[in-house]
Amino acid sequence: xxSPGRDPDARIRVAVVDDQPLVRMGLRxxxxxxxxxxxxxxxxxxxxxxxxxxxxxxxxxxxxxxxPRLDGIAALRAVAADPTLAGVRVIVLTTFETDEHVFDxxxxxxxxxxIKDAEPADxxxxxxxxxxxxxxxxxxxxxxxxxxxxxxxxxxxxxDRLGDLTERxxxxxxxxxxGLSNDEIGTRLVVSPATARTxxxxxxxxLGARDRAQLVxxxxxxxxxx
Numbered sequence: 033x034x035s036p037g038r039d040p041d042a043r044i045r046v047a048v049v050d051d052q053p054l055v056r057m058g059l060r061x062x063x064x065x066x067x068x069x070x071x072x073x074x075x076x077x078x079x080x081x082x083x084x085x086x087x088x089x090x091x092x093x094x095x096x097x098x099x100p101r102l103d104g105i106a107a108l109r110a111v112a113a114d115p116t117l118a119g120v121r122v123i124v125l126t127t128f129e130t131d132e133h134v135f136d137x138x139x140x141x142x143x144x145x146x147i148k149d150a151e152p153a154d155x156x157x158x159x160x161x162x163x164x165x166x167x168x169x170x171x172x173x174x175x176x177x178x179x180x181x182x183x184x185x186x187x188x189x190x191x192d193r194l195g196d197l198t199e200r201x202x203x204x205x206x207x208x209x210x211g212l213s214n215d216e217i218g219t220r221l222v223v224s225p226a227t228a229r230t231x232x233x234x235x236x237x238x239l240g241a242r243d244r245a246q247l248v249x250x251x252x253x254x255x256x257x258x
Contacts, residue, residue: 077102079102
């Protein structure tokens with residue numbers, strides 16, 4: 033699945049928004065080392081990052097959560113609310129897997145999140161998955177985030193279109209909420225990866241979700257993940 037309006041053969045245009053120079057330098061070096069990626073800009077705070085995104089419209093943004101002037105969540109919400117930036121995918125960067133802002137970021141429309149000390153291969157995979165319209169949400173990290181917020185006792189409410197799903201699609205949504213990939217969902221349900229992808233696509237369409245990360249949020253808020 034490729035993001036709408038993006039040429040799958042074109043280089044993936046990436047922007048980096050982080051207030052730490054060493055982090056930006058590391059990401060710059062990593063991105064510039066890959067033939068299929070292109071660094072199109074950097075910013076050191078959320079406000080400058082938002083201006084950068086509006087100006088260059090990258091395919092993927094690697095954005096820190098905690099930044100001066102405008103934090104990453106506020107910048108992310110501004111990107112998600114702008115219809116002209118519908119093709120921009122934002123991956124949030126954080127220091128801790130249970131960062132209390134990670135769930136807010138997923139609700140706000142993040143394509144996923146990464147720990148800053150993640151392996152370079154995971155960083156690159158996340159960028160490529162985001163550009164393809166998918167997300168990097170590992171089961172272990174997703175589980176920690178859900179457990180963290182479950183302990184806080186957030187209000188759970190069923191999505192208003194949850195009733196449109198078939199029983200199998202609800203099952204698929206629950207597995208997405210656990211952080212399973214399409215291949216893993218296929219294995220769990222004893223169906224082919226292609227069938228699993230079809231189910232995921234239908235769930236996304238019926239619920240009006242922007243991406244897989246939002247399906248994780250919906251699954252959690254609807255009580256399908258415990």
